[in-house]
Amino acid sequence: MSYTSRTQTAISDARTDDATYLTLQSCPACVWPVSVKAPTCPQCGHPINAYKSSATMVLVFGVLSLLLPMYGVVFGGLAWGFGNREVRGIDAGLRVASGRTKARVGRVLGVIGTVFWSGVFFLFVVAMASSGY
């Protein structure tokens, strides 16, 4: 890759990230305005983005748990577990706070998926048993 095309890639990357970089949140430790992309608070060094947010993954797992009968319980359990971890991490100021709603929605979907498909499986087993097989 030539120097020019690399530079252009870097510039277009910076452009797509601009909006996110400009989104500010207040530092959980000192209330200083910090970019949501910053790894630590420039004022006090408190970790802001120290751990990558898994909120989107939690939401995807939650949706999958509702859509996939075979793996609903698996994805539901993953969304449930990762969702708990994500929300706790956000509350402790260790994860990107903007993912909180996504993580909570994903966790709720995961709980619904887990309970629903467990119920379906249970009824299926009961139906099989009562039909004499």
Ligand SMILES: [Zn+2]
């Ligand atoms: Zn700070």
